Amino acid sequence: MESQKVDLFMMMNAKHFESYQLSAIREKLLQMDESKWPIVQSLQLKDPTTSLIISIVGGGALGIDRFYIGDTGMGIGKLLTCGGLGIWTIIDWFLIMGATREKNMEMFQKSIY
């Protein structure tokens, strides 16, 4: 793919991925076929900041933050146990941003294969 388009994608979506994944993503995009561009561009990547806000403002105890990033199984686990007896809720305030970025990477990898 053209490096101009790749750089545009990287600029728009840098905050959605872990920083150590960025160079690998760039390499993948450069090697990729032009026909995959619409798929990559229309990816519904989740914003880590939004999930953190959901997690802190009450959604954490009900597992809504996990549902938001597409981690349905863990979300149900949190919902059924009052947010993991309150402990998991607090742990997730610190883990949810990383989990969001990991989920985004999973989504990106699924879309290009």
Add this chain to the structure above:
Amino acid sequence: MSKNKLYSLLLIACSAGFIYLLYQSYFPESNKYSVCIIKNISGIPCPSCGATRALQLLFKGDFIGSILMNPFGIIISAILILLPFWIVIDLILKKETFYTFYNKMECLLKQKKVAIPLIILVILNWIWNINKVI
């Protein structure tokens, strides 16, 4: 999520659940302090408040009392009892039947026609919980 991570997480969660249940059964006087963040902050019970008492009632054989306390107790007890066996059998036979099942269920639950009725059920249970004053 990888298979090993999921299995170890669920085994830890199940053992933590059993430890908490045993603790609550042997020291019932600690019941007045709730572990639920929502209940502690706002005073309103969350959808799954009362699940511990529902589980205790269920293990004493009071099925109807458990449903009246919180219907989530039935689901949680089924998960708590089934999951460890399923995971251990999977680990011994070196298969991944539970992992594939988990992924399939996640895909199913993400569909709107399945998700929306379930969300409505949870909200109804929440309203019932608030009215019961658990």
